[in-house]
Amino acid sequence: MHADHQAQIAFHLTGKRPDEGLDAVEPLRLRPALFTRYADLPRLRYDFPLVLVRGGDDTTFVQSLAAIVDKALNDAAPQGTENERLRKHVLRLEREIRSMAAAGATGSLSEMWNEAAHRLGSAADELLEDSVSRAGAALKIDGEVADCAPDMPARLLAHGWRRIRERKTRNFHDIARRLILKLANILRADYVHSQAGQSAGSLKAAIGKAHGDVFDFDIMSGLLAKTARNDSLPASRRRRIEWMLSVLESQRFFPAVDGHAQGRDTVQPYAFEFDNCAAALDAFRERQPKMIELAKALAIGELETEGHYLESKHNLFFEEFGENALGADDLALFPDYLVCVRAGRMHAEGHAELMSLLATGLPVKIMLQCDDILQESLGSSARLDCGMPSTRLASMATGLNDVYVLQSGASHLVQLAPWILRGLAYAGPALFSVYSGAVPAVNGIAPYLVSAAAVESRAFPVFVYDPSAGPDWASRFALDANPQPERDCPTYALDFEGEEHQRLSEQLAFTFADFAACDPRHARHLARVPRAKWNGNMLPAAECIARDAQGMSEDVPFLLMADGDHRLHRVIVDDKLMLEARRCAKMWRSIQELGGVHNSHAEKLLARERKAWEEKRGAEAAAPAAPLPAAAAPAPAPVESAPEPQSDEAHIETPRCTSCDECTQINNAMFAYDANKQAYIANIEAGTYRQLVEAAESCQVSIIHPGKPRNPNEPGIDELLKRAEPFL
């Protein structure tokens, strides 16, 4: 074995870098080769900064700056050479805003738009000023600008949460206003009909000052008193209505809207934003009696205003009305408890608290932000164990079955906006686990790139688990937002210049090792191999991970990395980091299975069915062709026919009866109406054959058939039989 190769294997196995032959990567400030195209991020039109849109509908509650600018340009400057200048100016302006946001500037889009225009010198450039103002006028939306900074995920989630809360607030006030008005009207109507309401003073007050002297209210009151009703509102109903009104007007769950006062006494609404799970749970428990009371008032109010409330039946139920009476849909009427926590500040107790809060099924929306998933866990020497266990909380939460779970890097949040809103609107607990990418140890790489790298490398895959989407994993679990979800790692083409200035291209996979290589804390697991010492035993890390080799191997995994001058280097990786990369790959594969990609159950079933199908096919090919069985004769359709009464018995074709009263007028004991108010012979003994014949004659639709007489000795029977003949 060549000495250079020996040194590389030694490094790979031990992580100890020899003094010669292998270089430390730290001084070179190497980055994964695929990062080179993102070296100057502000020049790229990517998802950030984003705008937390004020107003608008759910589809536009968050939008990227680039999308907003594209829309404005499309409206103000459609494609064509005459608008070229405007487009260029506005794209320059967009770049300026992006740079400002990356530098930490904050504010609304309109403010930053003006500031960026000012910086570009629009005051001195009329054409620029014209472009900026025309495109600015085409901006239909505004809102706070947020770059992919550490505070962005929480801001974005809080923005969505407020939108949902506003919707719930409007919904509540729609219901409450209607109920309050109707309940108050019941009391008012009772007052108007009462003695006090019909007194001369009340009547005068109702008319107003202008015509107060025209009427004699005493006489009017006297007149009304004569026709006054005595059925005033029962005291229990009055008490119930007054109680409901007081509960609805003094509630603190929803703020007042549209300038309406909260009630007679303005009360401070509850706060629903928390920074730890325990405080949210305490607040929920403390407010629960009030919430039950409000839900009870709403429930009784609906029954009461519709006149459905029955004291004999409903009182007992509402006396026992407690937390068990409120289902998830009822709780969803109330604002959710928003908790934003940072994983870095949490310990084991915090994790347990979070999981138990989710397990309660209460309407909490928890944002768990991980800032550092590359930090090695303490007390673990055998393996790196990056970011445990905060990064696993999302996977664990899916096991609770009814928790909405969304995991993503901050970089992918814009494209996940509809799912974020869906999770916030979900009637039950939700967990949003977000990796911000803002790792203090990683200098010089934007958080956006770091979080995107975490997603690309499968270190922090994107997934959504939505219990409301259906009963099974196929409908609940989605991996679609991941890049190339069917692969172990996403693969991209890297174009570069060869030694002889020729254009070369190579397919590069982005693995966990590439992601870890961004972080200087893992530089000790890497060593640069000078060009002269490259050899055939060096294998791309992705291939080594895929091979999942057990035991000793002579291959040394390497990564392609680039320095500040965009020169490519091969960097070999030690076994400890590779072990972590393999572990990451295995976890990704199990997530893939949940998402239906390479699902082992499905693949086993498919193999079994395929085998059975092939065996059957083979057997059929071997067997002689059997004659086709004769087509079975169709079974005769059952004929529905009601047994026709014999003409000897008197009968009525009831379904054809027009309820015209002719027969019942003749004898209402013999002829009667059924539940549909159609005639039938109720008691043939209750009348004479003569009445039967007369009824048959008078029936407008001739459906009464008198049959044969029961008493052959009835007077005039011969004549009656003759008259009955047409109706037999």
Added chain:
Amino acid sequence: MIHATECLLRLYEENPELEQYQASIPRWCTGCGDNAILAAVQRLCRDEKLRPEKTVFVSGIGCSSRFPHYMKTYGFHGIHGRALPIAEGVKMARPDLHVFVATGDGDCCSIGAAHWIHGIRYNMNMTVLLHDNQIYGLTKMQASPTSPKGLRSNTTPRGAYLEPLNPLSVTLGVQNASFVAQVVDWIPEVLYDVIKAAFHHRGLSFVRIIQRCPEWLPNLFEPWLNDPQRILLLNHERGIRVSANLGKVYKNQQAHDPLDIDGARKIASVADPIPVGILYRNPDVPCYEDLRHAGQLRTPELVRSGLEAELDRFTVWPQEEGKRARPAA
């Protein structure tokens, strides 16, 4: 709605009897076709579990217009020819109510003809039952617009001079017509089915019910009663499906798709055999109450803002700042 409310409503769901919708005993003549219509409507109320306090019957003047007196629901016995405007007002103020209109051939097609045309055009969600006995019965036999040519009555002793007005053709000619059907009172099964379909149609459903008047025109429909072949049953999956038993009696049937307005107009122009069934049904015609957002909650704020807006029309505003102010009086 809170889940508990729904549960309680389901738990204590009422199952009314037909008699619970019966108010006073009808004063109609024995054998009158109105009885059949009343029975069918009461059956509908029972089957649909309509709450009496959520149901209104509005009528004009005539025999048929006594209808609200016999229903234990809300009722409005209106003035001659004005049943529809009253019903429209009710619907506009309370779109949550089930509104039925009972009107006669004189009430609707003569004095109320203008309201009838515009009622069809407004297409408000209600069920209009035109009790067409082709005579003024309450006032003892005067010719109505639908009386057949040659009918001798107190007002036409030499026989009616004009061809009768065809309520179906007129209705189908009005813009926004959305449901037009015809039935005869002596086939209760179809009468019920059509009224039920009319009730479920969203929009104004116009049902002409040809009814017998045993007092003044006892023999007018005798030929049709005696010969089922002179009844043309319209049969379609989107209209009324004729049952097997009924099909044995009424064999003269025609497949007619109620979405086909041209076919409907053609059928409407036939007087003999009498077409029975749904001629036209178009659920996509907008309802006036929806267009006008009827039923808006009248909160004190809304009432106040309406009054303010009205008063503002007469308010003299002080001149705007920067302009010369009007000298004080």
